[in-house]
Amino acid sequence: MTDRSRELFLKAQEVIPGGVNSPVRAGRAVGVDPIFIQRADGCYLWGADGKRYIDYVCSWGPMILGHRPPEVIQAINDALENGTSYGAPTEMELNLARMIVETVPSIEMVRMVNSGTEATMSAIRLARGFTGRDMIIKFDGCYHGHADSCLVNAGSGLATFGIPGSPGVPVDLARLTISLPFNNLEAVEATIKKFPDEVAAIIIEPIAGNMGVVLPDKGFLEGLRKITRENGILLIFDEVITGFRVSPGGAQELYSIMPDLTCLGKIIGGGLPVGAYGGRRDVMSRVAPDGNIYQAGTLSGNPLAVAAGLATLMILKNKEIYVRLEEKSRFLFSGLTDAAKRAGVDIVINRVGSMGSVFFGKNPVVDFGSVKHTDTSKYRSFYREMLAQRIYLAPSPFEALFVSLAHNEKIMKKTIDSAFNSFKKLGNMQ
Ligand SMILES: *Cc1c(COP(=O)(O)O)cnc(C)c1O
Numbered sequence: 001m002t003d004r005s006r007e008l009f010l011k012a013q014e015v016i017p018g019g020v021n022s023p024v025r026a027g028r029a030v031g032v033d034p035i036f037i038q039r040a041d042g043c044y045l046w047g048a049d050g051k052r053y054i055d056y057v058c059s060w061g062p063m064i065l066g067h068r069p070p071e072v073i074q075a076i077n078d079a080l081e082n083g084t085s086y087g088a089p090t091e092m093e094l095n096l097a098r099m100i101v102e103t104v105p106s107i108e109m110v111r112m113v114n115s116g117t118e119a120t121m122s123a124i125r126l127a128r129g130f131t132g133r134d135m136i137i138k139f140d141g142c143y144h145g146h147a148d149s150c151l152v153n154a155g156s157g158l159a160t161f162g163i164p165g166s167p168g169v170p171v172d173l174a175r176l177t178i179s180l181p182f183n184n185l186e187a188v189e190a191t192i193k194k195f196p197d198e199v200a201a202i203i204i205e206p207i208a209g210n211m212g213v214v215l216p217d218k219g220f221l222e223g224l225r226k227i228t229r230e231n232g233i234l235l236i237f238d239e240v241i242t243g244f245r246v247s248p249g250g251a252q253e254l255y256s257i258m259p260d261l262t263c264l265g266k267i268i269g270g271g272l273p274v275g276a277y278g279g280r281r282d283v284m285s286r287v288a289p290d291g292n293i294y295q296a297g298t299l300s301g302n303p304l305a306v307a308a309g310l311a312t313l314m315i316l317k318n319k320e321i322y323v324r325l326e327e328k329s330r331f332l333f334s335g336l337t338d339a340a341k342r343a344g345v346d347i348v349i350n351r352v353g354s355m356g357s358v359f360f361g362k363n364p365v366v367d368f369g370s371v372k373h374t375d376t377s378k379y380r381s382f383y384r385e386m387l388a389q390r391i392y393l394a395p396s397p398f399e400a401l402f403v404s405l406a407h408n409e410k411i412m413k414k415t416i417d418s419a420f421n422s423f424k425k426l427g428n429m430q
Contacts (some may be wrong), residue, residue, distance in 0.1 A: 004048040027395035040067035042406035053392035066406025075311035110278030116240035116265030117145025128203035129293035140370030141211030152177035206251035209278035215346035240265035270308030335416035343423035385422035
C-alpha cells in the first residue's frame with residue numbers, strides 16, 4: 001500500500017511551512033509525520049490511506065458531539081442555502097449571543113470573532129483600554145493563542161519582566177507581560193505589590209489544557225478573584241477549551257467564580273472558525289461602536305459558523321449530556337489507570353469532565369514545572385504504540401485528550417485494551 005499521507009506531507013512541505021497550518025499538527029514532539037485526514041464521522045477519523053482511527057483529539061476540543069452530528073450538518077446546510085457572508089447583522093447572531101449570555105454566568109454582553117486568538121487578543125486590548133494600564137499577568141504553560149502579548153516566556157526569577165517567546169514579538173511589548181507559575185498565588189501577590197496600579201489584567205485558563213490538563217488548586221482561582229478585585233485588575237478567564245466543555249457555563253460555573261471577561265472559542269463554533277469574548281456590561285460597553293476601544297472583523301458572526309455554533313449549543317442545553325460525558329470519561333480514564341497499573345507503568349491522570357491527560361511519572365502534576373518533569377519520551381513511545389493500533393491521540397505530551405458524545409463503551413474498551421498493550425511494551429522497555 002502506498003503511504004499517501006507521507007506523499008502529501010512531502011508535497012505540502014514545499015508550499016506550506018512545515019507542511020502544516022498549525023505547528024503542533026506536524027507531530028515533531030512525538031517524532032511521527034502527520035496523518036492527512038480525508039474525512040471524519042462520530043468518533044472516527046479516516047486517513048488519506050483509508051485507515052480508520054478512533055479520535056481523541058476531536059479537532060483539539062470543538063467536536064464535543066463527535067464529528068458530523070446530523071443537527072449541526074443540517075443547520076450548516078440550511079444556512080448555506082441563504083448565502084455565505086453578508087457583512088451585516090443577522091438574527092442568528094442575536095440568538096447565539098443570547099444563548100451565550102444565558103449560559104455563561106459572568107457574560108452580560110458578548111462580541112463574536114473568528115478564533116480563540118482573536119478573542120484573547122481583543123479581551124486584553126479591552127482590559128488595557130478599560131483600566132488605562134498596560135501590564136498583564138499570565139501563567140507558565142497556559143496558552144492564549146498566538147497574539148504578541150501572549151507569546152511571552154517567564155523571566156528567570158519570579159516577577160521579572162517577560163521576554164519574547166518568539167522572534168518577531170517586540171521586547172518592549174513582551175516586557176508588559178509577566179508569566180508566573182500556575183497555582184502560585186504568592187507569586188501573583190508579590191508581582192502586584194511590585195507593580196502597583198500597572199497591571200490591567202490577569203489572564204488564565206481556569207483549568208489549564210495546553211500543558212496537558214492541570215487543575216487549579218483549591219483556593220487558587222478564588223485568590224485571584226480577590227486580589228484582582230482589591231487592585232482594580234480585570235480577571236480574564238480564557239475558556240476557549242473549558243467553555244461548554246466542563247459544564248455548559250464552563251469552569252466559572254463549575255467553580256462558582258465570576259471573572260470580569262471570558263474568552264470562548266472551539267465548541268461555540270461547532271467545528272467552524274469562531275471565537276467570542278464577553279463579560280461585564282460596563283466593560284463590554286467600552287467596545288466600539290458603543291465605546292472607543294476598537295475591534296472589528298469582516299467575517300465576524302459569519303452565518304455558517306454561527307449556524308454550526310448555535311446548533312451545537314442547542315444540543316448542549318440538555319444538561320444530561322454532561323452527565324453522560326462524565327460517565328464516559330470516568331470509564332475511559334479509570335480504565336487507563338487500571339491498565340497502567342496492571343502493566344506496571346506509573347502514570348498520573350489529571351481530568352475534569354471530558355478533558356483529561358495521561359502523564360508518565362509518579363509525582364502530582366500541578367504546574368508547568370511538574371509537567372516538564374514527566375517522562376515525555378515514554379509519552380512518545382505510548383503515542384506511537386497507540387497510533388499503530390489506530391488510536392489517534394494528541395501528537396504531544398503537553399495536550400489534553402477529549403472524550404465526545406460519540407465515544408461509546410465498546411470503543412473505549414478497545415482503547416483501554418490498546419493502552420494496556422502499549423503500557424506493557426513500555427514496561428518491558430524499562
Ligand atoms: C485553542 C486555544 C486558544 C486559541 O484559539 P485559536 O482558535 O486556535 O486561535 C486560546 N486559548 C486557549 C485556552 C485555547 O485552548
